[in-house]
Amino acid sequence: MPKARRKTSAKPRPIRRKPSLDFSVTGLVYCTMMMFIGLAAINTQANLLFGVFGLMIGILFISFLISGMVIVRLKVERVLPDHAMVGRPTAISYQITNRKRFWPSLSVTVSEYDGLEAFHRQPSAYMLHCANRSTAIIPAEVIPRQRGVFEFDHFQLSTSFPFGFIKRAINRGQKDSLVILPAIGTMRRELMQRFRSAESEGHNVRPSRGGMDEFYGLREYRPGENPRRIYWKRSARTGTLALCEMTRVSPPKLIVVVDTCASDQSREMHIAVERAIAIAATVIDNVIDAGLLVGLVAWSGQYIAVQPNIGKRHRLELLSHLARLERSPAIGANDLLEYARPMFRSDTTAVLVSPADVSVGLGDAARGSLVALSSREDLYRRYFGFPDEIDFAAAYVQREPLR
Numbered sequence: 337m338p339k340a341r342r343k344t345s346a347k348p349r350p351i352r353r354k355p356s357l358d359f360s361v362t363g364l365v366y367c368t369m370m371m372f373i374g375l376a377a378i379n380t381q382a383n384l385l386f387g388v389f390g391l392m393i394g395i396l397f398i399s400f401l402i403s404g405m406v407i408v409r410l411k412v413e414r415v416l417p418d419h420a421m422v423g424r425p426t427a428i429s430y431q432i433t434n435r436k437r438f439w440p441s442l443s444v445t446v447s448e449y450d451g452l453e454a455f456h457r458q459p460s461a462y463m464l465h466c467a468n469r470s471t472a473i474i475p476a477e478v479i480p481r482q483r484g485v486f487e488f489d490h491f492q493l494s495t496s497f498p499f500g501f502i503k504r505a506i507n508r509g510q511k512d513s514l515v516i517l518p519a520i521g522t523m524r525r526e527l528m529q530r531f532r533s534a535e536s537e538g539h540n541v542r543p544s545r546g547g548m549d550e551f552y553g554l555r556e557y558r559p560g561e562n563p564r565r566i567y568w569k570r571s572a573r574t575g576t577l578a579l580c581e582m583t584r585v586s587p588p589k590l591i592v593v594v595d596t597c598a599s600d601q602s603r604e605m606h607i608a609v610e611r612a613i614a615i616a617a618t619v620i621d622n623v624i625d626a627g628l629l630v631g632l633v634a635w636s637g638q639y640i641a642v643q644p645n646i647g648k649r650h651r652l653e654l655l656s657h658l659a660r661l662e663r664s665p666a667i668g669a670n671d672l673l674e675y676a677r678p679m680f681r682s683d684t685t686a687v688l689v690s691p692a693d694v695s696v697g698l699g700d701a702a703r704g705s706l707v708a709l710s711s712r713e714d715l716y717r718r719y720f721g722f723p724d725e726i727d728f729a730a731a732y733v734q735r736e737p738l739r
Contacts, residue, residue, distance in 0.1 A: 409436045432466055484659060486516065521618045521726075596661055597692070
């Protein structure tokens with residue numbers, strides 16, 4: 337029996353700010369019992385009940401004092417990762433320094449109140465113990481739910497130590513930002529073979545001088561060049577040193593053109609645009625892993641053009657551009673292809689990713705080295721796969737304001 341697909345909610349849970357002073361359910365029950373004992377002591381004038389009533393008041397007062405001492409004089413620094421990725425767990429760390437001279441801090445919770453729409457649940461971390469004049473580092477594992485650049489500022493320290501009767505909280509702030517990269521799924525090998533067509537299709541092969549792959553020709557030797565490449569038979573016959581020149585076959589290049597033009601403001605169009613960006617990120621990630629050079633053309637307030645390159649740093653640059661893309665109201669696929677035309681060479685394959693219906697498929701040879709993928713067609717399901725936890729409608733429903 338197949339597993340049921342787990343649905344993810346596009347609407348996160350509403351977040352409530354904790355008041356600076358509050359009673360827990362246990363604390364309310366405790367106060368109710370204390371009042372009953374106080375009334376019973378007044379009615380009966382029993383010394384034992386007066387003693388118990390006074391003891392309970394003392395415990396409540398001590399709980400109030402200690403809970404306040406636990407969260408004061410704490411220096412908290414948020415440590416964000418360089419970047420995160422949709423659907424993949426990441427850790428936000430908090431470095432807590434206890435600046436008190438004598439008292440430790442115990443059972444402290446750190447909760448975020450900004451940038452919550454980026455995650456499936458509110459980021460929070462728990463610190464069990466931090467001795468006086470020492471530092472503790474606690475992690476909070478979160479799973480991003482949507483791409484973009486998210487700002488962090490306000491967070492809250494809270495505790496109910498020592499008895500859980502009284503909850504104390506204080507607010508702190510530290511401005512930070514986190515880039516969340518789009519989701520990366522899986523890609524079939526058929527697409528990679530199509531992308532490599534520039535390497536194997538006749539005139540698209542562009543050998544260039546300076547490599548060690550194939551023989552190119554002979555030319556006169558110049559002082560300072562490698563003497564091991566001297567062709568001695570020709571040199572002996574002509575009396576002039578001749579150098580054997582080799583070529584290197586350049587790897588094929590890809591230009592990923594990302595169309596984010598939204599024809600309407602519907603939920604389906606929003607999902608199609610977000611899925612198109614995730615498909616582009618998947619293509620870039622797999623192509624760079626395969627050793628191909630890849631560039632990017634997109635629109636986000638202005639044209640974005642990144643020349644083809646390779647490497648981890650280049651991959652992060654391209655994915656960061658995709659993380660910041662906005663939906664375009666007017667610039668469509670034709671405008672992007674026209675802008676990218678000067679970047680196209682004979683060894684370049686253009687990959688158009690669009691939320692609209694496109695007529696060019698993978699098997700259409702009439703358009704040459706252009707591969708068009710639509711995020712709205714069933715075609716993408718044949719070549720791409722994304723985990724069930726990825727919710728492309730996450731940013732469509734806005735989070736309720738804090739109450």
